[in-house]
Amino acid sequence: MWGGRFSRGPAAIMEEINASIDIDRRLWREDIAGSKAHVSMLAAAGIITEADRTAIEKGLDQIAEEIESGAFQFSKTLEDIHMNIEARLKDIIGEPAGRLHTARSRNDQVATDFRLWVRRACDETQTALTILMRALAAKAADHANAVMPGFTHLQTAQPVTLGHHLLAYVEMFARDASRFADARKRMNESPLGAAALAGTAFPIDRTATATALGFDRPCANSLDAVSSRDFAMEALAAASLTATHLSRLAEELVLWTSPHFGFASLSDKFSTGSSIMPQKRNPDAAELVRAKAGRIIASLNNLLIVMKGLPLAYAKDMQEDKAATFEGFDALALALAATAGMINDMTPHRDAMKEAATRGYSTATDIADWLVRALNTPFRDAHHVTGAIVALAERKGVTLDKLSLADMRSIDPRITQDVYSVLSVEASAASRVSYGGTAPDNVKREANRWLAQNMTA
Numbered sequence: 037m038w039g040g041r042f043s044r045g046p047a048a049i050m051e052e053i054n055a056s057i058d059i060d061r062r063l064w065r066e067d068i069a070g071s072k073a074h075v076s077m078l079a080a081a082g083i084i085t086e087a088d089r090t091a092i093e094k095g096l097d098q099i100a101e102e103i104e105s106g107a108f109q110f111s112k113t114l115e116d117i118h119m120n121i122e123a124r125l126k127d128i129i130g131e132p133a134g135r136l137h138t139a140r141s142r143n144d145q146v147a148t149d150f151r152l153w154v155r156r157a158c159d160e161t162q163t164a165l166t167i168l169m170r171a172l173a174a175k176a177a178d179h180a181n182a183v184m185p186g187f188t189h190l191q192t193a194q195p196v197t198l199g200h201h202l203l204a205y206v207e208m209f210a211r212d213a214s215r216f217a218d219a220r221k222r223m224n225e226s227p228l229g230a231a232a233l234a235g236t237a238f239p240i241d242r243t244a245t246a247t248a249l250g251f252d253r254p255c256a257n258s259l260d261a262v263s264s265r266d267f268a269m270e271a272l273a274a275a276s277l278t279a280t281h282l283s284r285l286a287e288e289l290v291l292w293t294s295p296h297f298g299f300a301s302l303s304d305k306f307s308t309g310s311s312i313m314p315q316k317r318n319p320d321a322a323e324l325v326r327a328k329a330g331r332i333i334a335s336l337n338n339l340l341i342v343m344k345g346l347p348l349a350y351a352k353d354m355q356e357d358k359a360a361t362f363e364g365f366d367a368l369a370l371a372l373a374a375t376a377g378m379i380n381d382m383t384p385h386r387d388a389m390k391e392a393a394t395r396g397y398s399t400a401t402d403i404a405d406w407l408v409r410a411l412n413t414p415f416r417d418a419h420h421v422t423g424a425i426v427a428l429a430e431r432k433g434v435t436l437d438k439l440s441l442a443d444m445r446s447i448d449p450r451i452t453q454d455v456y457s458v459l460s461v462e463a464s465a466a467s468r469v470s471y472g473g474t475a476p477d478n479v480k481r482e483a484n485r486w487l488a489q490n491m492t493a
């Protein structure tokens with residue numbers, strides 16, 4: 037394709053480092069779509085004949101079939117997907133194939149293909165996020181009133197409900213989905229027609245090719261069009277935040293399903309055994325989701341590091357963009373699907389969660405609040421009194437609701453029997469009716485609100 041000024045071929049190792057076909061063959065759909073948009077614009081502008089256009093389109097359709105069926109022979113010598121397709125086009129249709137690349141360069145071609153790919157990846161990620169959010173919201177609706185311990189510092193803090201806990205993740209994933217939607221809007225400009233870097237002298241219609249490929253408009257600057265990859269980095273940044281959320285949820289699944297917590301179990305479908313310890317049920321999928329975050333965040337770092345310091349316009353460094361981005365999105369797709377699967381599969385153990393919620397003096401704050409409400413004690417004093425009550429309960433080895441009224445009164449003689457009404461974990465959770473609080477009625481309403489919407493931003 038570019039051998040005219042060369043008298044001999046590349047060294048084997050040159051070919052090895054230069055070829056990207058093993059990676060970028062995944063762009064074949066986008067490459068053919070881009071070529072079709074380009075060729076029909078060239079014909080409409082009178083730059084090539086209708087006959088050439090028809091021949092090229094037919095040839096591209098045949099190539100699509102060959103790739104789809106596995107018959108296509110990819111060649112490393114032809115470097116990348118663009119030259120593999122163009123060379124095959126020449127085999128099939130002969131001379132008109134050579135007119136396809138008029139007013140185009142591989143620089144705008146690959147930038148276009150890659151944007152189309154990342155745009156689709158963003159759309160697919162949003163769909164996958166929606167599926168996961170539905171799974172979480174449905175579980176939350178089923179367990180809107182299932183009391184569990186809420187933690188800070190992984191120490192028992194206050195009772196919450198499982199539904200509330202799961203809906204916290206729905207909020208995170210909704211923001212993630214909106215980040216992909218936002219990135220998509222910004223990336224949706226067409227590089228095609230920027231040519232190598234400077235634009236072209238041919239009377240091309242960049243708006244026509246942009247529209248044909250579903251872009252909102254052409255990129256306004258040809259140098260920017262061929263040398264920017266911030267669209268991919270922005271998408272990978274959204275992917276990294278999603279991965280961070282997924283890994284936190286995965287970590288909780290690991291904790292909850294361990295026998296020490298026993299808050300939930302995963303069925304055989306999402307557990308694995310040990311080859312030596314017959315009793316084991318390991319949450320491997322959750323652990324791998326937790327770890328996939330490493331790959332996804334690494335892919336963002338990888339591309340940031342490749343791009344930093346690159347002078348305008350195109351440099352071959354940028355060929356490495358695809359391996360990083362494909363790896364990040366492949367890992368994300370797997371992690372999202374596995375997490376949705378685990379959430380659907382998960383059986384919460386409501387009794388164990390409730391039992392755990394009663395441990396750790398989780399309703400101590402409710403006593404302090406009661407002292408404020410019933411006795412008009414300033415909160416700071418109430419906190420102090422309650423601390424003494426907890427210390428007493430600890431000395432006696434009982435939970436707060438098992439401490440006698442006489443014991444309570446030994447610390448503050450004004451305490452009445454009414455304090456016991458706030459000591460159960462259910463009463464504690466049910467009392468959190470403030471906006472965004474964990475009261476089961478709130479949670480039910482929120483779960484239904486999520487389930488009623490289509491969940492995309």
Ligand code: ARG
Pocket residue numbers: 056060116142143146350352354355356
């Ligand atoms: N395979 C190349 C890439 O992925 C295509 C662009 C090549 N352009 C060039 N001037 N060598 O970046």
